[in-house]
Amino acid sequence: MKKMLAGIIVFGSIWGFAECIIGPMLSDAGFPSGVLMTSIFAVGFMTMTRMMYKQRGMQIGMGLVAGTLKLFNPCGPCVICSGIAIMAEGVIFELIWFSMSLDLKELEIFTMKSSMGVISAYCCFVGGYIVTQILTPFFSAAGFYVIDLINFLPQILSSGLLAAIIGGFMVPIVLVLRDFDIYRVKDRVYYPITAAISLLCWTAVIVSPVLTLGL
Amino acid sequence: MFMGKEQLIPIFAVLVLFIGTGSSVYVYATQGDTVIDADVITIYKQQYTIEKLFTIVEPRAFEALNYSGIALDDLIIKVGVECPTCNNYVIAGGDGYQKTVTWENMQNGLLTSDKMTVFSDLPKAFRVRDIVEIGVIEI
Numbered sequence: 001m002k003k004m005l006a007g008i009i010v011f012g013s014i015w016g017f018a019e020c021i022i023g024p025m026l027s028d029a030g031f032p033s034g035v036l037m038t039s040i041f042a043v044g045f046m047t048m049t050r051m052m053y054k055q056r057g058m059q060i061g062m063g064l065v066a067g068t069l070k071l072f073n074p075c076g077p078c079v080i081c082s083g084i085a086i087m088a089e090g091v092i093f094e095l096i097w098f099s100m101s102l103d104l105k106e107l108e109i110f111t112m113k114s115s116m117g118v119i120s121a122y123c124c125f126v127g128g129y130i131v132t133q134i135l136t137p138f139f140s141a142a143g144f145y146v147i148d149l150i151n152f153l154p155q156i157l158s159s160g161l162l163a164a165i166i167g168g169f170m171v172p173i174v175l176v177l178r179d180f181d182i183y184r185v186k187d188r189v190y191y192p193i194t195a196a197i198s199l200l201c202w203t204a205v206i207v208s209p210v211l212t213l214g215l
Numbered sequence: 216m217f218m219g220k221e222q223l224i225p226i227f228a229v230l231v232l233f234i235g236t237g238s239s240v241y242v243y244a245t246q247g248d249t250v251i252d253a254d255v256i257t258i259y260k261q262q263y264t265i266e267k268l269f270t271i272v273e274p275r276a277f278e279a280l281n282y283s284g285i286a287l288d289d290l291i292i293k294v295g296v297e298c299p300t301c302n303n304y305v306i307a308g309g310d311g312y313q314k315t316v317t318w319e320n321m322q323n324g325l326l327t328s329d330k331m332t333v334f335s336d337l338p339k340a341f342r343v344r345d346i347v348e349i350g351v352i353e354i
Binding site: 010066079080081099100106111112114115116118119122123133136139140141142143145147148151152154155156160161164165168 | 220221224225227228231232234235236238239240242245305307310311312313314315316317319320336337338339340341
């Protein structure tokens with residue numbers, strides 16, 4: 001349990017770091033950063049931790065850590081929206097993978113691995129997008145209007161296609177590492193490393209806007 | 216009779232790809248049908264060029280956000296909307312993205328020269344780009 005908590009913090013922090021630092025870089029370079037962040041980083045990290053720690057519920061925690069970290073970073077297209085979307089992605093991933101066995105024995109053949117990647121990446125991206133469109137107005141002085149969401153729904157469903165395709169390759173790639181057992185790593189190595197990485201991620205995310213914006 | 220995970224998961228994956236592809240075809244087809252004049256915005260069922268709007272509406276700037284343009288509340292008054300406080304306003308972009316805001320939000324909003332709305336009291340999700348229409352809805 002203690003090892004899993006440290007895992008939630010370190011992988012949530014790395015995910016949040018990627019969203020805050022790498023995401024805006026991809027966006028500035030003209031890449032579809034939202035799609036890439038969800039299909040590669042979010043689904044990649046969540047699949048990896050599900051495979052390594054063999055525990056349910058961990059990905060919700062990672063989403064909360066990564067989303068919270070995003071709220072500390074004022075850079076990027078929309079801080080509140082991104083934070084909500086990241087947290088929603090953790091919950092959606094958990095719901096999709098809930099019925100899978102802890103050792104993921106169902107995912108032996110490529111079709112199953114790829115299918116889970118397609119479903120996870122598409123649902124996380126589209127679901128996160130929809131959840132943030134619904135919840136963001138509640139954190140502001142404007143209301144939520146269903147018609148605004150319905151009119152934009154085809155674009156949201158359409159933009160998830162690329163995420164689905166990338167996810168279809170990402171999950172089989174991550175599952176190549178399924179023989180790695182995190183519980184074999186010695187505590188005296190595991191805890192200092194997870195603490196150092198987490199601290200580094202949080203420091204970088206909090207310090208980067210100070211350096212770039214001169215806050 | 217009942218299908219196992221081994222059958223259901225690939226079927227769901229195909230369904231997801233079908234939804235994504237179908238939506239992409241729909242978006243491409245509908246946006247292809249719509250001819251958007253790059254300089255024109257429809258406001259209260261009348262068409263205005265962005266240059267015209269910048270000559271008749273009061274300027275506004277949010278220095279902290281580094282944005283300047285024209286005041287959205289003054290724009291609504293200048294285009295002749297009766298009882299501006301009695302309505303909500305639907306701001307629609309060329310890509311179908313739209314947001315509904317209140318008169319109070321409009322009083323804290325501006326329209327930039329590249330046709331984007333910025334509100335000082337709302338999150339960035341309310342920044343609609345490439346605006347094609349600002350509609351009026353009676354409350």
